[in-house]
Amino acid sequence: MDTGLIYRLLSIPVTLLFSVTFDLQMAKIPVEMPTGSAQIPPQDRTSQASQLYQVGVGQYRQGELQKALETFQRSLVLVANGKPQDKANILNYIGQIYHSLGQDTKAISFYQQAIAILKQTGDRTNEGITLSKIGLSYQSLGQYSKALKFYSSGLAIFKQVGDKSPDSLVRTGEGITLTDIGGLYKSLGEYPKALRFLEQGLAISREVRNRSGEGVALRNIGEVYDDLEQYPKAISFLEPALKIAKQDRDRSEEAATLLSLGRVYNNQGQEVKALNSYQQVLTISQKLGYRRIEGATLHEMGTVYQNLKQYPKALKLYQQVLAITIEQQHPPAEALTRTSLGSTLLQTGQAAAAAKMLLTAINIWESLRPGLTDVYKVSIFESQAQTYRQMQQALIAQGKNNYALEIAERGRSKAFVELLTLRLSPNSQNPPNIKPLTIDQIKLIAKKEKATLVEYSIVSDKLLYIWVVQPTGIVSFKQVNLTSTPLTELVRSSRNSLGLRGRGIPTNASIDAAPQVSKLKQLHKLLIEPIAKLLPTDPNQRVIFIPQNELFLVPFPALKDQNDKYLIEKHTILTAPAIQVLQLTREKRERLGGGTFASLQGKDALVVGNPTMPSIITKSGEKPQQLATLPGAEAEAIEVAKLLKTKAMTGKVATKASILQQMKKARVIHLATHGLLDDFKGLGVPGAIALAPDNTGQINDGLLTADEILNLNLNAVLVILSACDTGEGRITGDGVVGLSRSLISAGASSVIVSLWAVSDDSTEFLMTRFYENLRQNPDQAVALRNAMLTTMKQYSRPLDWAAFTLIGEP
Incomplete structure (x- = not known):
């Protein structure tokens, strides 16, 4: 298990970065520290407070935190009626000590007192510094949205003050805050964004010669590359960071960097070097009272012993760490430690104890997500998914198969479900409490959908779980051991074997059918054969697949059994990212109302084909390139428009502005154009139409991006993206983040998207057959199946008929 993503970023206390900004703001009188403050003449109180302050600074820098705390508290008493600035400085130091001791709630209370004073005195620079400190404490508490809020407030002050009066102290604060923000994005798994902020922080720290800030930025960058498994690059940043920490005698930062180096060594299989680094960290942290660093180090040592299958040693270390995380009131570290404990207990055959430990971890993880934006919920879930997988294994080991399905469902598309629920809520300011589905609710959804639900869970590289929920309420479970080709590789090679092309490219390439059939049969054997007898015998009864990870890219209709029958020949197929998403899209459809195919034609239909293509830039600095025209898409749109009794919008008429306006009121939307997979705005939501x-003169003018779609309010019962790769996107633990997810979140109750680059001729044929079928039967899933079967006769290769999948309410 990769523990670094959570532990490194959330357990290591702040270094001395901000403390240097206060050192010169009180008088420096080199006399001995007084033994008490009673009966001290008023004229002497300020100078003695200053003396205590300097002693406290020295103690803090030497890592003598408890002594420093006592000294600052005595100094605080002496300045009670003195200069407000002096009091604010001492309050900040006390807050920083409590943060270093892992007592962040106390730290925030002292920072808030300092903020109140700094606002009164108009000291904007130190106000910005203190706001950033508060952000760091909230980050340690796992309250990420609050942390981002305070970081952003601090950064805004630095920029505002710096614009009016450039100052090295202001630039120092700006550089440190940028580094802190980068660290937070790292903990959320947003690596490109993290690197952007960290590199900015590093540049400023070097500019103002803030060696301590430079070292912390270097360490954070090294940790990002460690998480990205670029180990030599990680070391190239961590080693100079360690050198700076030693030169500055910053013991906290030295320990943090040694810990990160140990992780890199461990990830490279160099257990001896890793344990040597960890032992150095333990020596520092135990001597100086850095409990969170001590806990993080013991945890990393536990992972070494767990990987070496020395389970008793690992369990002993994890128990020590758990006690520290509870003592320190550090929820993210506690959840991670409970996951490690659960994993080890499971490996030693203690499934019941493992399940108890893992369930507590899941509850903690879920308490951390409120307040985050959708993108960050998706990112952070990547670091938490392991707990859900281990929990499923613990329950299956006890024979609790149905409960394991509840956990499998609970562990997918959490952000998607929360986003949909918020959109469906009549009061978005006070959204309803989202509860996980119970097994009885899952059975009821299958009954209402009149469908057989098939949920997959990839537990590990070698283990696949499959649940089948029939409309009758019968739930079956199958376990598949993946001993041959890794599933990821098999899915990739099966797609490659199809000979994928793109819109506008003629369908005249010759493709060897032998490897194509072989791959599709291998996938059928793994994914369908174990459950084949549980699927309906009536081909018109729906089967809804709930894939996971790379299984979202599987062309289910084209999977082939040993009798050379395609799956679409035997079943009506849909997909969904989660069972709970099905429940929510059904609710949306019921609110929109039903309606016959005839009632959804004319003014309620929007058809677009081959718009005047925009010029796009996918990377900064490159020249714009105009997308190729799609005459086949235009022909398709004209035919579809006839069937929908409306007029197709093509060429220069199909502008982004005009299409957006009509999308908001359309009940059926058909877009035949280019689909793109890039994340054009760097917001973590890839995809564009x-x-x-x-x-407008703006970059990528004409692209309707997935993040823009996400913010629409649609009333469509069906959206068809008859374009290339529109069902793809960023594969995450929360499902596919891309166009299909954005459309459903925006209000569409069902979407049809493509899993690869489709060709013009076969797509036009398939789409016209689809709408013709809808005239006979309003069930979109049945209409799509029959369109595929008809297209198969004209275009025999799966490449030409199997790309499209229906997601949502049929």
């Missing part, structure tokens, strides 16, 4: 430019 090409429309005609509005001539």
Whole structure:
């Protein structure tokens, strides 16, 4: 298990970065520290407070935290009626000590007192510094949205003050805060964004010659590359960071960097070097009272012994760490430690004890997500998914198969479910409490959908769980051992074997059918054969697949059994990212109302085909490139528009602005154009639809991006993206983050998207058959199946008919 993503970022106390900004703001009188403050003449109180302050600074820098705390508290008494600035400085130091001791709630209370004083005195620079300190404490408490809020407030002050009066102290604060923000994005798994902020922080720290800030930025960058498994690059940043920490005699930062180096060594399989680094960290942290660093180090040592299968040693270390995380009131570290304990207990055959430990971890993880934006919920869930997988294994080991399904469902598409629930809530300011589905609710959803639900859970590289929930309420479980080709590789090679092309490319390439059939049969054997007898015998009864991770890219209709029958020939197929998403799209459809195919035509239909193509830039600095025209898509749109009794919007008429306006009121939306997979805005929501430019002069004018779709309010019962790769995106533990997710979140109750680059001729044929079928039967899943079967006769290769999948309410 990769423990670094959570532990490193949330357990290591702040270094001395901010403390240097206060050192010169009180008088420096080199006399001995007084033994008490009673009966001290008023004129002497300020000078003695200053003396205590300097002694406290020295103690703090030497890592003597408890002594420093006592000294600062005595100094605080002496300045009670003195200069407000002096009092604010001492309050900040006390807050910083409590943060270093892992007592962040106390730290925040002292920082808040300092903020009140700094606002009164108009000291904007130190106000910004203190706001950033509060952000760091909230980050340690796992309250990420609050942390970002305070970091952003601090950064805004630095920029505002710096613009009016450039100052090295202001630039120092700005650099440190940028580094802190980068660290937070790292803990959320947003690595590109983390690197951008960290590199900015590093540049400023070097500019103002803030060696301590430079070292922390270097360490954080090294940790990002460690998480990205670029180990030599990680070491190239961590080693100079360690050198700076030693030169500055910053014991806290030295320990933090040694801990990160140990992790890199461990990830490279160099257990002896890793344990040597960890032992050095323990020596520092135990001597100086850095309990969180001590806990993080013991945890990392536990992972070494767990990987070496020395389970008693690992369990002993994890128990020590658990006590520290509870003592320090550090929820993220506690959840991670409970996951490690649960994993080890499971490996030693203690499934019941493991399940108890893991369930507590899951409850903690879920308490950390409120307040985060959707993108960050998705990112942070990546670091938490392991707990849900281990919990499933613990329950299956006890024969609690149905409960394991509840956990499997609970551990997927959490952010998606929360986003949909918020959108469906009549009061978005006070959204309802989202409860996980119970097994009885899952059975009821299968009954209401009149469908057989098939949920997959990839537990490990060698283990796949499958649950089948029939509309009758019968729940079955199958376990598949993945002993041959890794599933990821098999899915990738099966897609490659299809000979994927793109819109606008003629369908005249010759493809060897032999490897294509072989791969599709291998996938069928793993994914379908174990449950084949549990699927309905009536081909018109729906089967809804709930994939996970790379299984979202599986062309289920094209999977082939040993009798050379495609799956679509035997079943009506849909997909969904989670069972709970099905429940929510059904609710949305019921609110929109039903309606026959005829009632959804004319003014309620929007059809777009081959708009005047925009010029796009996918990378900074490159020249714009105009997308190729799609005459086949235009022909498709014209035919579809006839069937929907409306007029197709093509060419320069199909501008982004005009399409957006009509999308908001349309009940059926058909877009035949280019689909793109890039994250054009760097917001973590990839995907875009090409429309005609509005001539705004902006970069990528004409692209309707997935993040823009996410913010729409749609009333469509069906959206068809007849474009390339529109069902793809960023594969996450929360499902596929891309166009399909954005459309459903925006209000569409069902979408049809493509799993690869589709060709013009076969797509036009398939889509016209689909709408013709809808005239006979309003069930979109049945209409799509019959369209595929008809297209198969004209275009025999799966490449030409199996790309499209229906997601949501049929």
